[in-house]
Amino acid sequence: MAYEDLIKYLRCPADRAPLDAFGQAVLVCTRCGNAYPVRDGVPVMLIDEAVQREGAEALKRYKADASAGESDSASE
Ligand SMILES: [Zn+2]
Numbered sequence: 001m002a003y004e005d006l007i008k009y010l011r012c013p014a015d016r017a018p019l020d021a022f023g024q025a026v027l028v029c030t031r032c033g034n035a036y037p038v039r040d041g042v043p044v045m046l047i048d049e050a051v052q053r054e055g056a057e058a059l060k061r062y063k064a065d066a067s068a069g070e071s072d073s074a075s076e
Contacts, residue, residue, distance in 0.1 A: 003041070012036075013045050023065075026058035035059045 007021050017031035027036040027043055035055030037044050044050055 007043070010043060010045065014047055022059060022062045025062045026055060028055075028059060 003024055004021065007019055007027060010019050010027065011017065012019060012029035012032060012034055014029065014034055015031050017029050019027040019036070020030055021027055024041065025038055027038065028034070029036075034047070034051050035058065036046075036051055037054040037058040044054070
Protein backbone atom coordinates (compact mmCIF):
# COMPACT_ATOMS: atom_id res chain seq x y z
CA MET A 1 0.00 0.00 0.00
CA ALA A 2 1.30 3.43 -0.91
CA TYR A 3 2.12 5.85 1.87
CA GLU A 4 -0.51 8.30 0.60
CA ASP A 5 -3.16 5.58 0.73
CA LEU A 6 -2.05 4.43 4.16
CA ILE A 7 -2.53 7.81 5.83
CA LYS A 8 -6.14 7.96 4.67
CA TYR A 9 -6.83 5.21 7.18
CA LEU A 10 -4.97 6.86 10.01
CA ARG A 11 -6.76 9.09 12.49
CA CYS A 12 -5.53 11.42 15.21
CA PRO A 13 -5.65 9.43 18.48
CA ALA A 14 -6.76 12.57 20.33
CA ASP A 15 -9.93 13.38 18.36
CA ARG A 16 -10.08 10.82 15.50
CA ALA A 17 -9.80 13.54 12.85
CA PRO A 18 -8.06 12.86 9.50
CA LEU A 19 -4.39 13.67 9.11
CA ASP A 20 -2.48 15.77 6.60
CA ALA A 21 0.84 14.43 5.38
CA PHE A 22 3.79 16.81 5.07
CA GLY A 23 6.17 14.88 2.88
CA GLN A 24 7.00 11.59 4.55
CA ALA A 25 8.39 13.18 7.68
CA VAL A 26 5.36 14.30 9.66
CA LEU A 27 1.58 13.91 9.90
CA VAL A 28 -0.53 16.80 11.18
CA CYS A 29 -4.07 16.51 12.53
CA THR A 30 -6.53 18.58 10.50
CA ARG A 31 -8.52 19.42 13.63
CA CYS A 32 -6.28 19.84 16.69
CA GLY A 33 -2.99 20.40 14.87
CA ASN A 34 -1.04 17.70 16.69
CA ALA A 35 2.08 16.83 14.69
CA TYR A 36 3.05 13.15 14.61
CA PRO A 37 6.60 12.33 13.55
CA VAL A 38 7.27 9.49 11.11
CA ARG A 39 10.25 7.35 12.11
CA ASP A 40 11.70 5.16 9.36
CA GLY A 41 8.40 5.24 7.51
CA VAL A 42 6.36 4.35 10.59
CA PRO A 43 4.00 7.04 11.93
CA VAL A 44 4.36 7.49 15.69
CA MET A 45 0.73 7.89 16.71
CA LEU A 46 1.18 8.50 20.41
CA ILE A 47 -0.05 11.47 22.40
CA ASP A 48 2.99 12.25 24.48
CA GLU A 49 6.15 14.32 24.38
CA ALA A 50 7.11 12.83 21.02
CA VAL A 51 4.15 14.59 19.42
CA GLN A 52 4.82 17.94 21.06
CA ARG A 53 8.57 18.03 20.52
CA GLU A 54 9.56 15.66 17.71
CA GLY A 55 6.42 16.32 15.71
CA ALA A 56 6.85 20.09 15.88
CA GLU A 57 10.53 19.83 14.93
CA ALA A 58 9.78 17.47 12.05
CA LEU A 59 7.18 19.89 10.74
CA LYS A 60 9.59 22.81 11.11
CA ARG A 61 12.29 20.86 9.24
CA TYR A 62 9.87 19.96 6.48
CA LYS A 63 8.77 23.59 6.02
CA ALA A 64 12.38 24.78 6.10
CA ASP A 65 13.32 22.25 3.42
CA ALA A 66 10.30 23.21 1.32
CA SER A 67 11.05 26.94 1.48
CA ALA A 68 14.77 26.35 0.93
CA GLY A 69 13.92 24.78 -2.39
CA GLU A 70 11.95 27.84 -3.47
CA SER A 71 14.40 30.59 -2.54
CA ASP A 72 17.96 29.34 -2.28
CA SER A 73 20.79 31.34 -0.71
CA ALA A 74 18.60 34.18 0.50
CA SER A 75 20.45 34.88 3.73
CA GLU A 76 23.69 33.59 5.24
ZN1 LIG B 1 -6.28 15.79 16.50
